[in-house]
Amino acid sequence: MKTAIILFNLGGPDSLDAVKPFLFNLFNDKAIIGAPNPIRWLLAKYISAKRAPIARGIYQHLGGKSPLLEQTQDQAAALQKLLGNDFKVLIAMRYWHPFADQALQEAKAWGAERVILLPLYPQFSTTTTGSSLKQWHQLAANSFGETRTVCCYPVEPGLIRAMAAKIRVEWDQAVGQGRPRLLFSAHGLPQSIIDKGDPYQRQVEQTTAAVVAELGIADLDWAICYQSRVGPAKWIGPSTEDELHRAAADKVAVIVAPVAFVSEHSETLVELDIEYRHLAEKLGIPAYFRAAAVSSHPDFIKGLADLVGDPGAARGKACGSQCLCKGEA
Numbered sequence: 001m002k003t004a005i006i007l008f009n010l011g012g013p014d015s016l017d018a019v020k021p022f023l024f025n026l027f028n029d030k031a032i033i034g035a036p037n038p039i040r041w042l043l044a045k046y047i048s049a050k051r052a053p054i055a056r057g058i059y060q061h062l063g064g065k066s067p068l069l070e071q072t073q074d075q076a077a078a079l080q081k082l083l084g085n086d087f088k089v090l091i092a093m094r095y096w097h098p099f100a101d102q103a104l105q106e107a108k109a110w111g112a113e114r115v116i117l118l119p120l121y122p123q124f125s126t127t128t129t130g131s132s133l134k135q136w137h138q139l140a141a142n143s144f145g146e147t148r149t150v151c152c153y154p155v156e157p158g159l160i161r162a163m164a165a166k167i168r169v170e171w172d173q174a175v176g177q178g179r180p181r182l183l184f185s186a187h188g189l190p191q192s193i194i195d196k197g198d199p200y201q202r203q204v205e206q207t208t209a210a211v212v213a214e215l216g217i218a219d220l221d222w223a224i225c226y227q228s229r230v231g232p233a234k235w236i237g238p239s240t241e242d243e244l245h246r247a248a249a250d251k252v253a254v255i256v257a258p259v260a261f262v263s264e265h266s267e268t269l270v271e272l273d274i275e276y277r278h279l280a281e282k283l284g285i286p287a288y289f290r291a292a293a294v295s296s297h298p299d300f301i302k303g304l305a306d307l308v309g310d311p312g313a314a315r316g317k318a319c320g321s322q323c324l325c326k327g328e329a
């Protein structure tokens, strides 16, 4: 059966001019700001204009654009190679090109009889996977004979092996620095979204526990923390900054490992590699290491291919009532 795989991701600006409209798309998403229109539209206009200069500064560090699309294209190509010609792997970004409607047209033009919706977010959140799935269902309606959904895969074995492998590279360097602390840093979320039942935080904890078990390091000192807070509302914690302050007080070296990102982009290359590294130096942390994202690690790509074969295989214990998989597969 001809099967299109739709890889969902956030998208990122492809030029400095694209930063403001990208931010507008993000803040105009009901999954991010729940207010009804026209209030949401007005808020999105206001916040995107206010945030744009800060965000432009971030993307300037990356040569004026996000590397997220190239990274996602590499992952798509690696998955395509593994799956073969009965499959067509397509990318649907939520807030910048290529958008979901493009992937939908390409899937139809190719003659897909079945689609498998595969987010590049291991943990389900209403703000990421939920938003992309909702948009897909609105656009695609009944366009295909069969649609299957991978809602989440927080404990997928290939993902876990790949994360552990990336961490081990840094661990081997860091052990020369006493007893380093491993900080699993995930993108944060407003506390109000978690309070409404979003399973993201629970699933981040599941991923972390699985990686710690895979590492098998005796007496490992580790913690989970949350980065990338935007706006004045209360976000889940502890923040990555808080954890850096604690590490400074304890005089331990740190390895910061992304646990919710599967590719490199502004949140890793700028926030983790520049901003938090700088803070760590300022605070006098003995040494700062950063584990790479899994990107196209063969174990991760093999894990994605396994999910295509069995979409429900690595679902978190608690994908829960807010998840849109509706108990499929």
Ligand SMILES: C=CC1=C(C)c2cc3[nH]c(cc4nc(cc5[nH]c(cc1n2)c(C)c5CCC(=O)O)C(CCC(=O)O)=C4C)c(C)c3C=C
Pocket: 010, 011, 012, 013, 023, 026, 032, 051, 054, 055, 058, 066, 067, 068, 121, 125, 127, 128, 187, 188, 189, 190, 200, 230, 231, 260, 261, 265, 266, 267
């Ligand atoms: C209120 C705002 C935001 C929520 C909630 C949020 C959730 C969320 N985001 C990701 C992954 C990524 N976010 C990225 C960038 C980014 N995110 C927000 C805001 C929220 N995200 C903004 C404003 C931005 C733009 C950059 C900035 O201004 O700081 C990215 C990187 C994109 C890129 O560089 O190409 C990713 C990836 C997750 C996983 C998540 C909730 C679980």
Ligand SMILES: [Fe+2]
Pocket: 187, 228
């Ligand atoms: Fe974000």
Ligand SMILES: [Fe+2]
Pocket: 151, 152, 315, 319, 320, 323, 324, 325, 326, 327
């Ligand atoms: Fe689910």
